Amino acid sequence: MAMEQRGAKGEGFATISTDGRVLDSWFLQLRLSAQADGAATARLTEREIKVSLGEPAAGYARHDDIRNVDIVPIRTEIGSLASAPVDVHDAYLRLHLLSHRLVEPNRLNLEGIFSLLPNVAWTTLGPCECSRVPEARMAARKRGLTFEVTGVDKFPRMTDYVTLADVRIADADRVRLGAYLAPGTTVMHEGFCNFNAGTLGHCMVEGRISAGVVVGSGSDVGGGASIMGTLSGGGKERITVGERCLIGANAGIGISLGDDCVVEAGCYVTAGARYVVIDRLPLRAVWLKVLTVFRNRARLFVTFGWVLFLVSIPICLAVNATGPEPERSRYRSCSHNALVGDYWLSYHAPLTEGETIDGKLSALVESWRRKAGDG
Numbered sequence: 622m623a624m625e626q627r628g629a630k631g632e633g634f635a636t637i638s639t640d641g642r643v644l645d646s647w648f649l650q651l652r653l654s655a656q657a658d659g660a661a662t663a664r665l666t667e668r669e670i671k672v673s674l675g676e677p678a679a680g681y682a683r684h685d686d687i688r689n690v691d692i693v694p695i696r697t698e699i700g701s702l703a704s705a706p707v708d709v710h711d712a713y714l715r716l717h718l719l720s721h722r723l724v725e726p727n728r729l730n731l732e733g734i735f736s737l738l739p740n741v742a743w744t745t746l747g748p749c750e751c752s753r754v755p756e757a758r759m760a761a762r763k764r765g766l767t768f769e770v771t772g773v774d775k776f777p778r779m780t781d782y783v784t785l786a787d788v789r790i791a792d793a794d795r796v797r798l799g800a801y802l803a804p805g806t807t808v809m810h811e812g813f814c815n816f817n818a819g820t821l822g823h824c825m826v827e828g829r830i831s832a833g834v835v836v837g838s839g840s841d842v843g844g845g846a847s848i849m850g851t852l853s854g855g856g857k858e859r860i861t862v863g864e865r866c867l868i869g870a871n872a873g874i875g876i877s878l879g880d881d882c883v884v885e886a887g888c889y890v891t892a893g894a895r896y897v898v899i900d901r902l903p904l905r906a907v908w909l910k911v912l913t914v915f916r917n918r919a920r921l922f923v924t925f926g927w928v929l930f931l932v933s934i935p936i937c938l939a940v941n942a943t944g945p946e947p948e949r950s951r952y953r954s955c956s957h958n959a960l961v962g963d964y965w966l967s968y969h970a971p972l973t974e975g976e977t978i979d980g981k982l983s984a985l986v987e988s989w990r991r992k993a994g995d996g
Contacts, residue, residue, distance in 0.1 A: 624703040625728045628654045631714045632665065632673040634681060635695045636688075636748050644741050644748040646695065646713035647782055649674050653723060657700040662710040665694035687760045687768075688749045702729040712737050716776075716799035716816060720783040726801050726817045726835050727859055738775040745769045748777070776816055803838070811844055818850060828868065837864035843886065847873040858892070 631651035636644040650673055670678055673696070682694050697710040702724065706712040712734050718724045741748045745767055749757050754770060761768035771778070772794065779800050780793040787804040790796050796808055799816025805823035808814060812826035819830065822838020830836060831850025842848065846868045848860055862868070863879045869886030876892050884890060 623728070624730060625653075625724050626656055626701055626703050628657050628701055629699045629714060629718055629723075630654045630696065631717065632669075632694070632696045634678075634692050635662075635710060637691045637693060638750050638753075639689055639691075642739060642750075643709040644690065644739060644750070645777065646697065646710045648697070648714055648717045649678065651714065651717055651721060651723070653718075654698070657698070660697070660699045660704075660707050660711050662695050662697045662708070665696055669696070670694045685747070687764075687766070688744075688746060688757050689753055690747075690749070705730050705732040706734060706737060709737055709739070713798075717783065719799045719801050719817060719819075720779050720785075722785075722801060722803070725821075726819055727833060731817055735775060740773065740775055741777075742770050743772045743774065743777050743781075745771065801835075809844075812842070815850065822864070827870075831860075833859045834862070835859075836862040837866065837880070839864050840866040840868075842868050843870040843872060845871040847889075849873070849875040849891070 629651065631648035633646060633648035633650070635646040638644060665673065667679070670682070674694070678694075682692050684691050695710060697714045699706075699711055699714060702715065702718075706715060712731075715724075715729055715731060715734075718729065719726065740751065742751045742754050743749075744754070744757070746757070746761065751773060758768045776797045776799065778793050779796045779798045780790060782798050785802060785804075788802045789807040790802075791808060791810045791812070795810075795813045796802070797814065797816045800814040801817075801819030802808070802814065803820045803822050803824070806820045806826065807824070808826045811828070813829045814820075814826060815830065815832040815834075818832050818834045820826065820836045820838075820840075824836055824838065825841045826836075827844040828842040828846030828848070830842065830848055833851035834848045836842065836848075840862050842862075848862065848868070851857060851859060860874065861877045862874075863882060865880060866878050866882045866884075868874060868884045869888070871887050872884045873889040874884060874891070876890060878884075
């Protein structure tokens with residue numbers, strides 16, 4: 622997938638500790654721009670805040686004495702998204718571009734992002750230095766404010782910065798900033814989506830979408846399922862899942878899938894998995910589905926029984942068709958019931974060679990009448 626060569630610009634606010642360390646950057650306005658040289662971040666004036674961010678943003682810049690941080694208005698520019706990020710502002714702007722769906726995963730350079738981002742205590746009052754948490758908690762409680770630490774990590778929750786109206790996220794802690802969620806995507810409670818990863822259409826996510834993984838429209842990642850990403854073992858291979866695929870519960874893949882593929886529940890397929898060869902053709906994803914069905918012995922026996930039954934039908938028909946013609950004359954017979962005088966008489970007799978049914982019955986009736994007359 623080709624890298625995005627254009628640049629980007631964004632205006633928002635940054636949280637900076639008293640020692641000058643940037644804890645985060647929150648971009649309220651962002652857009653792609655023409656390619657330029659270098660990257661830079663500058664502080665906005667009060668007038669520029671109103672022009673770029675609107676009246677509601679006026680007065681947000683301040684010093685927070687509980688967390689002991691300064692919130693400052695900024696404008697960040699990136700010359701080319703194909704170049705590596707240079708600082709925290711640059712890295713956060715790229716993560717915002719992904720979550721705002723302005724750039725698809727794997728189309729912008731995120732090399733070295735872990736070394737740039739600081740480890741931060743994410744609290745209900747905003748990012749805070751980990752060493753400052755005890756003092757901040759006490760200061761907040763003295764003022765009757767709720768102070769909770771929701772996580773300690775380099776990446777924050779996406780919903781604290783970008784909230785999309787056309788997706789469902791059951792547990793906000795399980796979607797990182799930088800996740801790309803297409804309209805119609807549902808991330809259930811046990812689902813997870815890392816940064817620089819996501820979906821390209823309506824999808825149900827109940828498993829793990831790791832960094833670098835892209836899932837096609839109409840696909841379903843089952844509960845407890847896992848898709849290996851570029852961070853799993855330091856691999857460089859980017860995994861993609863085609864459209865209308867199903868990865869069953871507790872299953873997993875370390876290879877890319879095309880469209881309309883199914884990985885059975887509990888089956889983990891990696892690039893190192895061995896394939897069975899039939900007629901010199903390697904079994905691919907379609908055959909994997911067939912093979913995994915027979916893991917259950919009961920299914921195997923039932924299927925084998927049906928195969929034997931179906932095979933025996935044409936064999937039996939062929940044997941009967943080639944057998945000798947039976948002598949049908951041996952099985953010819955006639956039966957007759959008649960009222961003769963005051964008696965009902967019943968007679969059943971075989972037909973001999975040359976006799977007909979009508980003739981036989983006529984003879985029987987005439988014989989009975991004579992006997993009745995003699996009596």
